[in-house]
Every structure is written in C-alpha cells, then in structure tokens.
Amino acid sequence: MPKLIEHILKNDNNIKIMSVIGVGSYDSNGNFKYLQNKRILPAIKIRKNSIISRKNNSLRNRKVYAQLKDLLKWKKRIYMESDGWLKKLHFPL
Numbered sequence: 001m002p003k004l005i006e007h008i009l010k011n012d013n014n015i016k017i018m019s020v021i022g023v024g025s026y027d028s029n030g031n032f033k034y035l036q037n038k039r040i041l042p043a044i045k046i047r048k049n050s051i052i053s054r055k056n057n058s059l060r061n062r063k064v065y066a067q068l069k070d071l072l073k074w075k076k077r078i079y080m081e082s083d084g085w086l087k088k089l090h091f092p093l
Helices: 002-009 031-035 058-069 073-090
Strands: 019-022 043-044
Touching: 002 031, 031 043, 031 058, 043 058
Parallel strands: 019 043
Antiparallel strands: none
C-alpha cells in the first residue's frame, strides 16, 4: 500500500489523498501506521479473526472495534460516504 500511495503522490503533486479503501489483504499494522503518519483515513476491511491488542496500531484497534461491533453498518457507511469518490476516481489496483 505505501508504494501505491507514494506512486500516486509522486506522479501528481496536486492530489491530496483523504482516505483509502482497501480489502482485507491490506489489513496490517504497517499499513495502518503508514496511513496514520500520512493523515489518511483508512477504510480497510479488517480480517474476521482480528482482535484488539496492545501490539496493534491504535488506529487499527479502533477500526477492529468499529467493524466487530456492527460490520454491516460499517460497510454501508463506508460505501455511502465514498460513493461519489469511487465514481470519479477509478484507479486500477
């Protein structure tokens, strides 16, 4: 994920990435730390067996809590908020 984001930022200096939507394969402490340092909001689906742990990044722990609390509600909110962006930006992953 960091390489992909850096590539986008390198090619277009005028772009500001506000959030990133990702599937479960992007669920890692490293990605959450990177996004937190860049001040980018993650919308990454957490793996089903994820737990809240002191070893995890605090941002990832919050996402684990939010998604475990009510996954269907989380999905609906993420996709409704990003709907306008997804129609405008079609980056192949």
